[in-house]
Amino acid sequence: MRNDPAATPSTIYRKDYIAPSYLVDTVEMGFDLDPVSTRVATRIVMRRNPASLAKGIVLLGEELELVTLRLNGKRLKPAQYLLDGGMLRIPLAPAKVILEIETLTQPEKNTSLMGLYVSNGNFFTQCEAEGFRKITYFPDRPDVMAKYTVMLRADRKKYPVLLSNGNLIEKGDLGDGRHYAKWEDPFKKPSYLFALVAGKLVCQQEKYMLKSGRKVLLQVWVEKGNLDKTQHAMDSLKNSIRWDEERFGLELDLDRFMIVAVGDFNMGAMENKGLNIFNTKFVLANPELATDVDYANIEAVVGHEYFHNWTGNRVTCRDWFQLSLKEGLTVFRDQEFSADMVGTDSGRAVKRIDDVRVLRQAQFPEDAGPMAHSVRPDAYVEINNFYTVTIYEKGAEVVRMYQTLLGRDGFRKGMDLYFKRHDGQAVACDDFRAAMVDANGRDLSQFERWYSQAGTPKLQVTTHYDALKKTYDVTMVQSCQTTPGQKKKLPFHIPVAVGLLDQHGFDMPLRLKSEAINPAQDPALGITRVLELTKAKQTFRFIDVAEKPVPSILRNFSAPVVMDIDYTDAELAFLLAHDSDPFNRWEAGQRLATRSLIVLTNAAKNVIGTADGTARKTAMTAAMNSAVSNSAALAEAFRIILFDGTLDAAFQELAVTLPSESVLAEQSDVIDPQAIHAARHYLRSKLAHVLNEDLWVVYYANETPGDYSPDALAAGKRALKNVALSYLMDGDDADSHILAQHQYDGATNMTDRFAALVALTNSSAPGKADALSQFYADFAKEPLVIDKWFALQGMARTSDVAAVRQLMQHPAFTLNNPNRARSLIFSFCNNNPANFHAADGSGYTFWADQVIALDNVNPQVAARLARALDRWRKYGSGLQDQMRSALQRVAATPDLSKDVQEVITKALAY
Ligand code: TRP
Ligand code: ZN
Numbered sequence: 001m002r003n004d005p006a007a008t009p010s011t012i013y014r015k016d017y018i019a020p021s022y023l024v025d026t027v028e029m030g031f032d033l034d035p036v037s038t039r040v041a042t043r044i045v046m047r048r049n050p051a052s053l054a055k056g057i058v059l060l061g062e063e064l065e066l067v068t069l070r071l072n073g074k075r076l077k078p079a080q081y082l083l084d085g086g087m088l089r090i091p092l093a094p095a096k097v098i099l100e101i102e103t104l105t106q107p108e109k110n111t112s113l114m115g116l117y118v119s120n121g122n123f124f125t126q127c128e129a130e131g132f133r134k135i136t137y138f139p140d141r142p143d144v145m146a147k148y149t150v151m152l153r154a155d156r157k158k159y160p161v162l163l164s165n166g167n168l169i170e171k172g173d174l175g176d177g178r179h180y181a182k183w184e185d186p187f188k189k190p191s192y193l194f195a196l197v198a199g200k201l202v203c204q205q206e207k208y209m210l211k212s213g214r215k216v217l218l219q220v221w222v223e224k225g226n227l228d229k230t231q232h233a234m235d236s237l238k239n240s241i242r243w244d245e246e247r248f249g250l251e252l253d254l255d256r257f258m259i260v261a262v263g264d265f266n267m268g269a270m271e272n273k274g275l276n277i278f279n280t281k282f283v284l285a286n287p288e289l290a291t292d293v294d295y296a297n298i299e300a301v302v303g304h305e306y307f308h309n310w311t312g313n314r315v316t317c318r319d320w321f322q323l324s325l326k327e328g329l330t331v332f333r334d335q336e337f338s339a340d341m342v343g344t345d346s347g348r349a350v351k352r353i354d355d356v357r358v359l360r361q362a363q364f365p366e367d368a369g370p371m372a373h374s375v376r377p378d379a380y381v382e383i384n385n386f387y388t389v390t391i392y393e394k395g396a397e398v399v400r401m402y403q404t405l406l407g408r409d410g411f412r413k414g415m416d417l418y419f420k421r422h423d424g425q426a427v428a429c430d431d432f433r434a435a436m437v438d439a440n441g442r443d444l445s446q447f448e449r450w451y452s453q454a455g456t457p458k459l460q461v462t463t464h465y466d467a468l469k470k471t472y473d474v475t476m477v478q479s480c481q482t483t484p485g486q487k488k489k490l491p492f493h494i495p496v497a498v499g500l501l502d503q504h505g506f507d508m509p510l511r512l513k514s515e516a517i518n519p520a521q522d523p524a525l526g527i528t529r530v531l532e533l534t535k536a537k538q539t540f541r542f543i544d545v546a547e548k549p550v551p552s553i554l555r556n557f558s559a560p561v562v563m564d565i566d567y568t569d570a571e572l573a574f575l576l577a578h579d580s581d582p583f584n585r586w587e588a589g590q591r592l593a594t595r596s597l598i599v600l601t602n603a604a605k606n607v608i609g610t611a612d613g614t615a616r617k618t619a620m621t622a623a624m625n626s627a628v629s630n631s632a633a634l635a636e637a638f639r640i641i642l643f644d645g646t647l648d649a650a651f652q653e654l655a656v657t658l659p660s661e662s663v664l665a666e667q668s669d670v671i672d673p674q675a676i677h678a679a680r681h682y683l684r685s686k687l688a689h690v691l692n693e694d695l696w697v698v699y700y701a702n703e704t705p706g707d708y709s710p711d712a713l714a715a716g717k718r719a720l721k722n723v724a725l726s727y728l729m730d731g732d733d734a735d736s737h738i739l740a741q742h743q744y745d746g747a748t749n750m751t752d753r754f755a756a757l758v759a760l761t762n763s764s765a766p767g768k769a770d771a772l773s774q775f776y777a778d779f780a781k782e783p784l785v786i787d788k789w790f791a792l793q794g795m796a797r798t799s800d801v802a803a804v805r806q807l808m809q810h811p812a813f814t815l816n817n818p819n820r821a822r823s824l825i826f827s828f829c830n831n832n833p834a835n836f837h838a839a840d841g842s843g844y845t846f847w848a849d850q851v852i853a854l855d856n857v858n859p860q861v862a863a864r865l866a867r868a869l870d871r872w873r874k875y876g877s878g879l880q881d882q883m884r885s886a887l888q889r890v891a892a893t894p895d896l897s898k899d900v901q902e903v904i905t906k907a908l909a910y
Contacts, residue, residue, distance in 0.1 A: 009381045009898035014321040020139055021054040022046040022097065024146035029136070033154035033198050035108040035118050039067070042136040044099040044146075057090040057097065060130070061137035063115070067102035069137075088137045103136050110134075111816060111857045119264035120223070122199025123159070124277060128270060129320055129383045132191035142190040142317045143426040153180045154198050161221070163197040165189070165273045167256060185273055187253065188424060190316050195272030197221070197260045204230040208238055211245045216252055220283065221260040229284035232295055232710070233259060236302035243303070243337050248415055250310045259283065259302070263783060264817055266860050267387065269301050271308030278305070281784055281819060287708035289785055291751040292718055295710035299341065304334040315419065318426045320383045324375045324451075325429045327387075328395020332403075335396060342712040346648040349556075349582035350716070353654050356557045356583070357663075359397065363389040364562070365666050367456045369870040370910035371903065372483035376429045376451040379485075381902035384860045390454070397560040398450045402436050404495045404530060404558050405444075413439040446493040446534055454483040457492050459533075461565040465548040471513075472545040474498060474553070477537045478561075484910065494533040497558040497581075500542065500549035505578025508549055513541040527580070528555055550574055555581040567591065573637050582651060589637060589655050593683075596631040597664055600624055600679035605672050624682050631683055635690040642691070642698050649702055650716030653723045658683065661833050671874045677834035681730065681797070688731035699724040699739070708749045715751070722755035729759040737765035744771055754788060762797050786812055787823040794827030800835045801842040804828045815854055818861045825850050829868040836868075837875070841882030844869070848886040851900060852893050859897030866890070866903040873910055884908070 023046060030041040046057070066083065069076045071093065082089040110117040115134025116125050125135065133140040152162040156179040162171075166185030173179050204227060205219040218237055220230040237259065244250045254274045261283040269278040282301040285294055311333060312326035335355055339348040366372060366389055373386065375395050380386050403411040414436035422431060429451050437444050460477040476496065480489035500508045507527035531540050550571050554563050567575070567588075575588035603624050641647065641655045658680055665671040688695065702721035704714045725743065728736040740759045744767075747753035757775055760768040772789070779785035793799050793807055807813065807824055815821050829836050829847050836843040847868055854862035872883035890896070891904045 009901050011379050011381055012383075013379045014319070014377065017319050017321075018054065019052045020049055020058075020141060020144050021052045022057050022093075022139065023049045024139065024144050026149070027138075027146050028149045028151075030151040031153065031196065033107075033123055033152065033159060035123075036106065037104050038107055038116060040101075040103050040105065040136050042099075042101045042103070042138070044097075044101070044138070046097045046099065046139075048093075048095045055091070055093075057093050057099070058139060059088040059090075059099075059101075059137035060086055060133040060140045061088055061103070062086050062130075062134050063105070063110075064134065064137065065104040066137070067104060068100070069102075070100035072098055073100075086133065101137050105135060112860065113264055113266050113818070113858060114860070116196075117264070119262050121158070122197070122201065122223075122262070123154075124197055124260075124262050124264075125195050125272075126266065126270060126277070127194050127272070128192040129323075129387075130192075132194055135194075138191055140191050141319070142192055143319065145188040145190050145316070145424070145426060147188055148185045148194060150183045150185075150194075150196065151180060152183070152196060152198060153178055158200070159198040161197070161199060161201045163195075163221070163258060163260065163275055165193070165195055165275050166254065187273060187314070189273050189313060190426065193271070193273045193313055193316075195270070195275045195277055197275065197277065200224070201260065202227055203258075204234055206234060206238075208241065210241070210251055212251060214251075216241075216254065217256045219256070219258045221258060222280075222284065223261075226261065226280075226284050229286050229289065232285045232290075232298055233278075233283045233302055236299040237306060239299070239341060240303040240306040240337060243340060244307060244310070244333075247336070247340070248310075248333075248412065250419075252309065253314070257306075259305075263819070266818055266858070269305045271305040271312055273309070273313050276305040278302075279819065281787075284784060285710075287710075287749040289750055289779070289782055291754055292710055292715035294750075296338065296715070300334050300338050303337040304330055307333040307337070310419065314424065315422045316426045318428045320380070320386070321377055322428045323383075323386060324391045324395035324398070325427065325432055327392045328375060328397075329399050329432070331392050331396035332399040335400075344648070344712075346582055346651055347712050349586075350648065350650040350654060350712075352556060352583055353586050353651075355393070355396075357660075358389070359393050359560060360663055360666070361660060363393050363560075364456050365662070365871055366390055367394070367454060367483070368481065368666070370484060370906040371867065371870060372454045374452050374454040374486075378452075382863070382897075382899045384899055385863055385902055394560055401447075401450070401495055401559060402444075404497065405447075405532070406436065406440050406442065410440045410442075411436070444493070446491075449490055449492050453480065453489050453492070454486055455480045455489060457494065457559075457561040459494070459496070459554070459559075459561045459563040461551075461553055461563060463551055465545065467548070470543065470545050472500065472542040472549060473539050474531070474542070474551065475537070475539040476531075476533050478533060479536070484906070491534060491536045492559075494559045494561060496531045496533055496553060497528050497555035498531055498540075499528045499552040499555055499579075499581060500545065501552060501575070501578060502547055502549060505574065507580050508545065510542060511544050513543050530558065552579050552581055552584045554584070554587075556583045557587075569595070569633055573633060576637050576655070577640060586651070586655050589641070590659055592634055592637060593658050594664070594667065596634050596683060597658065597676075597679050598667070600631075600683055601664070601668070601672065601675045604675035604678040604682070608672070608675055608678070624679070631686060632690075634683075635687055638687065639691060639694055642694055648713075648716050649720040650712060653716065653719040656727075657723060665833065665871075665874070668874075670876055671871070672876065673833040673837040674839075677797075684727060684730040685732070688727040688729075691727070692731065695724045695728050699728070718751050718755075722752070722759075725755060726759050729763045729765075732763050737763060737767070740765060741767045741771070750785070754792070758792050761792060780812070783817075783819070787819050790820065790823040791827040794824045795831045797834070799828065799832060801828075801838060801846050805846065815850075815857055818858065821854060821861060821865075825854075826865060826868075829865065837879055839878065841879075841886070844882050844886035848889050851890050855893075855897050855900050859899040862897065863899035863903050866900050866907075869907055872907065 026045045028043040032039040105116055107116045107118045114126050114131035150164040162181035164183035166183050169184045170182040201221045202224050203219040203221040207215050208218050209215050220233050241252055259276045261278050261280045263280050265279040269282050282298050307330050311329045317325050339351040417439040418435035457478050457480045462475045464473040502508050510529050572588045572592040579585040638656045661676050664676050699721050702717040704717050740756045744756035760771050851862050851866050869883050887908050
């Protein structure tokens with residue numbers, strides 16, 4: 001099924017926003033649920049919008065059969081309205097209107113998973129962003145907010161459970177084997193937050209007392225066999241409710257809050273009012289089936305959707321260009337929630353590092369490619385393509401910068417004012433900024449550029465110590481590369497958190513030249529200063545600096561920028577050992593590792609292509625051996641980290657993890673995926689060799705016997721133990737093979753079992769094929785585990801295109817389920833760069849085949865895959881030519897969705 005067949009996609013511009021011509025007060029809907037054809041009767045009470053000059057009613061609808069249309073009780077004749085593509089216009093209408101619309105949809109045929117669809121025999125809806133128009137004709141735009149009453153009718157046996165938003169106000173029997181349920185949502189909402197669920201489901205439920213003493217009903221709905229996997233989601237929901245009360249003073253506004261899990265879903269989850277619908281991946285967990293990372297993701301996503309109840313639902317977006325208003329803010333809130341759940345300072349730092357890794361891995365490349373867009377974009381073709389890491393993760397960084405600039409209390413004041421002003425409204429990013437400004441009396445006009453300018457700013461930092469005057473100058477120069485449609489960039493308002501370390505590694509007292517008081521007498525001023533860079537070039541002078549410091553710049557990653565600073569290897573090792581800011585401690589190690597990896601990549605580059613086969617291998621080893629002296633310091637630094645008893649295991653694990661291949665790729669001028677892979681693998685084996693005994697010690701020191709718990713401490717230990725295992729396995733000797741096999745066989749939880757399986761699969765261990773087939777047999781009935789099984793093979797060092805095509809023939813593989821398609825195809829195209837970018841271009845042919853095939857099933861998912869070639873201009877000319885041909889082949893395919901067309905057109909134009 002298509003979103004928008006054939007038509008040349010047109011661009012929607014932010015500047016063209018106009019208020020809706022009619023406002024809607026109430027919506028009553030009746031559904032006769034039938035998988036083949038569902039009848040939807042809708043009664044809309046509307047009135048002319050005094051704020052609009054436009055006349056006439058505009059309704060949107062897609063893939064609908066219009067049965068009847070009545071205006072104020074009178075059936076409209078075809079001459080009285082215009083039905084044109086996705087738009088139904090009634091040019092002449094009175095000021096007050098009651099519209100009655102009957103439409104038919106075909107849920108079973110709906111593979112796009114937008115609108116009303118069937119998954120495993122049950123009904124679900126997905127309306128964000130523009131799915132409601134696949135259910136009925138409606139002014140389907142977020143600035144039209146209304147109260148909804150929904151009547152669901154269906155066969156009682158097949159669909160015993162009938163859910164929609166808000167409160168259940170009536171239910172009963174219809175006599176003919178069918179039953180009904182009537183739901184009323186007391187809050188005004190935009191159509192994208194509408195939802196219904198119907199089918200054979202069961203729930204875990206609990207009464208929960210709010211801080212105010214009010215009791216609410218919490219439910220987690222799943223298929224019958226999954227009731228043993230809902231406890232963690234329920235716990236996460238309760239924690240989210242408590243956290244939002246405590247941190248932001250925000251209370252759950254409903255008497256009933258439901259989460260429903262569905263196996264076929266385009267994204268992570270959806271915040272429909274009172275009826276959150278989740279990808280099973282972000283609900284279901286028990287120790288045998290879910291990893292520590294799954295547990296953490298469930299907590300984060302449950303939190304995210306719950307927090308939307310205020311940031312998104314009570315205050316929503318005026319138009320989809322403002323999407324980051326709710327998404328960036330809600331990601332920031334879920335990040336803070338996860339950090340607070342860990343509690344300790346180092347736990348918070350681990351969460352921060354994880355979040356920055358995602359930003360660098362995914363958002364920086366997006367910001368440097370054909371799809372680069374600002375946090376509040378100016379134009380789009382298909383809004384589904386703008387649910388991006390820029391809107392979400394960079395948007396969260398922008399929100400975080402307010403908190404860094406205003407302090408926690410100032411930020412909270414801004415939030416309070418935001419809700420006071422805008423509760424029940426659909427607003428814009430500028431309204432959020434205005435609330436922050438007005439609550440704090442600050443000028444943040446330049447800060448607006450974070451919303452309007454795309455691209456990752458670059459920060460060049462130089463320092464100068466004057467031993468006579470005891471001054472220390474920090475000079476910063478900012479710049480930003482051009483992005484599509486934006487040639488000229490103006491300076492950003494960048495908060496740069498700075499600390500200075502003395503020769504023993506202690507924080508020095510800080511005093512800026514502009515500061516009157518001596519911070520040595522005022523400890524409140526602390527050891528970190530947030531410098532506000534607003535010009536293209538600016539120098540900040542610290543005074544009374546007793547000795548030449550080692551600077552710690554951009555602490556806690558205080559702004560989403562790339563920072564360039566001239567550290568020596570010794571300074572980096574010093575920072576890694578001493579910085580009181582854990583983020584910068586980790587960062588120093590990453591910088592040190594990146595240096596080794598760049599030298600090694602260049603060595604590998606020179607060898608690849610000059611020799612073949614064994615000759616190449618020997619030459620490579622020789623070249624790398626000569627380059628490897630750089631990594632001796634790294635091994636030593638890692639050893640210190642591994643045995644620093646003051647550090648959390650989770651932090652140690654992050655500190656000894658090398659930058660990923662895609663982060664390294666982003667730092668190359670011309671990406672050579674095979675060289676990067678060879679270099680990284682080589683360095684890992686080298687470290688495994690040099691640190692061999694240490695890794696064994698770390699492995700045994702971090703076992704977690706006894707009952708499984710997903711808490712941060714235990715999860716950190718498992719992560720550290722398993723990173724030790726993966727290093728040892730890169731040494732690829734018999735002892736480590738035995739260790740991995742032993743861990744696999746004896747594992748009592750999925751974290752350890754899966755880590756062992758990954759390690760085996762990427763090694764030459766004799767038992768690896770058996771382990772893979774055993775794993776499949778053991779978990780064949782658990783779709784989420786089978787997704788892991790496909791994903792791990794998609795990413796394996798040994799999986800080339802042929803192997804992946806072979807796996808697609810497996811009976812358990814299907815393109816129709818997004819999780820399954822992502823597990824194998826996306827993991828190969830996005831996370832197996834050395835094989836995907838095979839010199840013969842076979843990876844690109846595979847990619848084009850799958851984009852085209854997926855587009856016939858689910859355009860949204862296809863468009864995500866299409867983005868795997870975003871960075872094609874950054875590769876050598878040989879690979880570039882082949883990527884261009886693959887892009888052109890997709891572009892030339894008839895009847896592409898506008899989702900895929902937009903991505904491919906932009907890539908080719910880049
Ligand atoms: N608003 C959802 C979230 O932030 C995102 C989402 C879920 C979505 N499903 C979607 C967006 C389908 C577009 C299409 O969690
Ligand atoms: Zn969201």
